[in-house]
Amino acid sequence: MKTLFFTALLFISTFANAQEISEDLENALQNDNVTELKKHITSKNINNCFKLEESEYTLLTLSIKLNAKSCFAELIAQNANVEKTCNNKTPFMYAAKYNRLTMAKALVKAGVQIRVRNSDKQSALDFAKKYERKEFIAYIKSFNQ
Template structure:
């Protein structure tokens, strides 16, 4: 009985966590497509969301910073860093630094580390950014992301 209650509580927490993610509206999508940071920030303000909110895309949750990395949008990425976006924000499973490792974006990774990204942060599955750099064979990022012992 106790095990059933625990499973039900975990399921409810998981479902309730999904409710916190926003949906990307058309104006935000257009801003990303054009890599237009000014339009993105204006739309965020208009929608009364923050740069650190999580947004659902095809059942996966991303921060705007992570999305700028995934989509390789340097103007948006740089503006979000300048606006003090949370460089360690995990929406879904990965942090922004983990996305730089997955996609091999060394300049983005360097900017995140400079802005205070935690290289030892772990995903929901216990992986670090270094683990993703190894998995996706991004050798240029591995020295930057290798944990200090």
């Protein structure tokens, strides 16, 4: 019973921390519109987890998912947290999942830790393997040499 209670509490607290993404922010990212993005990001929301559909994303991870290259670059320039985890994935893990090698290299340049594992013990390399991202796998493996 105690385990069930704590599991329910964890589930509720996870979703209580995330907020709905505004239509303006979502549109800015979908259209890779930096000017519009700048109007809506603040130091208070740049690293928040936002609910979208059935998942949670930071603005940085959404820019990766949507391949919004200009917005991604702006978020990096504004010091978005490159290690922030939402939905049990870091931005580097999303880059692996969506095969965004150029973005992954920018994340490494920004100081991301490439060998970080999530609570399920998965790393970006595990995501690259799962989604058969050969170039990404080779890139991550190049750090072992």
